Amino acid sequence: MATETTKTRNTAKLKIIPEKYGATEYLKISCPLRYGIYGEISTPSYIFGFNRNGEIKTIQGRAGDWLTSAEWLKRTAGDDWQYFSAGGYAGAFNYTGEYYIPLLPYQTNSIFGQNAFKRDEVREAFAAWRRLQKEVEELELPDFSPDKQRFLKRILKMTPEKLRQRGELLHRIIGGMVTVLPPDTRHVEYDVIPVTIADGCLYNCGFCRVKTGLGFSVRTREAVVKQLNELGEFYGRDLINYNSVFLGQHDALHAGRDMICYAAEKAWQVLEMEKSVMKGPCLFFFGSVDSILAAEESLFETLNTLPFSTYINLGLESGDNKTLSILGKPVSAKKVDRAFDRMLEINRKYENVEITANFVIGKGLPESHLPSILELTRNRLSRFYPKGAVYLSPLEEIGDKNRLLTRFNEFKTLCHLPAYIYLIQRL
Numbered sequence: 001m002a003t004e005t006t007k008t009r010n011t012a013k014l015k016i017i018p019e020k021y022g023a024t025e026y027l028k029i030s031c032p033l034r035y036g037i038y039g040e041i042s043t044p045s046y047i048f049g050f051n052r053n054g055e056i057k058t059i060q061g062r063a064g065d066w067l068t069s070a071e072w073l074k075r076t077a078g079d080d081w082q083y084f085s086a087g088g089y090a091g092a093f094n095y096t097g098e099y100y101i102p103l104l105p106y107q108t109n110s111i112f113g114q115n116a117f118k119r120d121e122v123r124e125a126f127a128a129w130r131r132l133q134k135e136v137e138e139l140e141l142p143d144f145s146p147d148k149q150r151f152l153k154r155i156l157k158m159t160p161e162k163l164r165q166r167g168e169l170l171h172r173i174i175g176g177m178v179t180v181l182p183p184d185t186r187h188v189e190y191d192v193i194p195v196t197i198a199d200g201c202l203y204n205c206g207f208c209r210v211k212t213g214l215g216f217s218v219r220t221r222e223a224v225v226k227q228l229n230e231l232g233e234f235y236g237r238d239l240i241n242y243n244s245v246f247l248g249q250h251d252a253l254h255a256g257r258d259m260i261c262y263a264a265e266k267a268w269q270v271l272e273m274e275k276s277v278m279k280g281p282c283l284f285f286f287g288s289v290d291s292i293l294a295a296e297e298s299l300f301e302t303l304n305t306l307p308f309s310t311y312i313n314l315g316l317e318s319g320d321n322k323t324l325s326i327l328g329k330p331v332s333a334k335k336v337d338r339a340f341d342r343m344l345e346i347n348r349k350y351e352n353v354e355i356t357a358n359f360v361i362g363k364g365l366p367e368s369h370l371p372s373i374l375e376l377t378r379n380r381l382s383r384f385y386p387k388g389a390v391y392l393s394p395l396e397e398i399g400d401k402n403r404l405l406t407r408f409n410e411f412k413t414l415c416h417l418p419a420y421i422y423l424i425q426r427l
């Protein structure tokens, strides 16, 4: 049991700031930034950040064994933790397009190592968070100003059990976990509100680790509005920190113009995105070879007029028939070719719409695979274009990591579009 003296000693070490103002625009700079409005408690060894609901959001070490002041832990709305590694700023930017590499505690396709959560200093950071919760419990709340009392009470409500339940609640609202976010969500540090407008995908490819195995179906407008209302309640006081939406699941583009535009406009309205403190609202979703070829021109015309910048990420995988067949992807190279041309056309035509493409990279693929991607991403373009990123997604079998990264770097040098490694992240 803590004595009065220990209590005083502990609380004196806590610097409590109920409301802090971070950056209001997502920036790509080589030092860590906090975004939006948040609360903070700092100790001599750690800085703990809280969202406006009192949920722990970030932990950063500031002394002792903590690796570097440029690395931090971030908790998602789905109750996962991510470790943002600086990874040598230049190297990180080359591979991810950001000045960090997110390391994840679950099995994914990252080739940058996943041991951050086994490191002593990261385990110690979580232990410090548990200690902080006890210290906050022991505080004499009436000693604090009303705004600090309200802040501390919110934190006390968000026990680890409650945080876990909230992650589950988010998944219940949208009808399941987001098993993969589009790589473009890196532009908003993965801070997106997920809204499911369609389930499943068209192909159920053999190689894919995130497929549902079910067919494709579009949700009803009523179901989308119900989700949005529940999401508005779920994010509550923290809604003000969000201005971007992910329309799920794996091929929302195939849901068609009416549903996509309806969901985007409703999300803007119900989630009160106009009131967000963050600038530069974005809309993200996935598309496929068939859905981009079937998409009406009027979809892109409408998306171009929405208050969002729209990013659509297409799973193309390869421009080579032999590779597509090995991957168990039931589309032809000819179709991939047409989908890629359509992507270039849309990127040229619509200022507020950017289509990006995924291709796979890994061990044991035919020699014709990488040249087939270069045929599209180099030979089709007379010079380098900054719009329309190409992501290379590591397969389960990657072989020698260094060899793979070398191949990626060779590809990137030749590619006439921005090229990055695609890290599968869930929410």
Ligand code: SF4
Pocket (backbone or CB within 6 Å): 200, 201, 202, 203, 204, 205, 206, 208, 209, 210, 211, 250, 288, 315
């Ligand atoms: S790669 Fe895309 S289309 Fe293929 S199974 Fe996975 S989610 Fe579906």
